[in-house]
Amino acid sequence: MEWVAALTAGGLAGLGLWMLLDRNLKRVVLGIGVLGNAINLGVLTAGRLAGDGAAFASVGATAANPLPQALVLTAIVIGFGLFVFALALLKRTRELYGDRSTDAVSAATEEPAPDWQAGQEEEEPGSGGRREPPS
Secondary structure, three states, X not given: OHHHHXXXXXXXXXXXXXXXXXXXXXXXXXXXXHHHHHHHHHHHHHOOOOOOOOOOOOOOOOOOOHHHHHHHHHHHHXXXXXXHHHHHHHHHHHHHHOOOEHHHHHHHHOOOOOOOOHHHHOOOOOOOOOOOOOO
């Protein structure tokens, strides 16, 4: 049964990486979520789905290892927070630039800030080489 979970984790990791390499930002955000779930399943599978023995149980009883389960539970909560934050960034990017392509976002980030004026590029005497944007 563990090999099925391992193959599923590998398939999800491949799908997540494929989605991360896309130019559409929506697929990139979904790829982050899929890759995070693949890693969680991989950690859970590596911790063996059925352990040798459980605490507070009879000698012959088998149980899962609780440490990977606790780590995966924590990773699920953190991954959900990361996913919601990435969705909020995606929404704000669409509001500002209107396009969901990574090329449009890269082009927008390479532009100078709109409040920086071309005439203020010279150093002011006594500033020590530091330039501050106008207030």
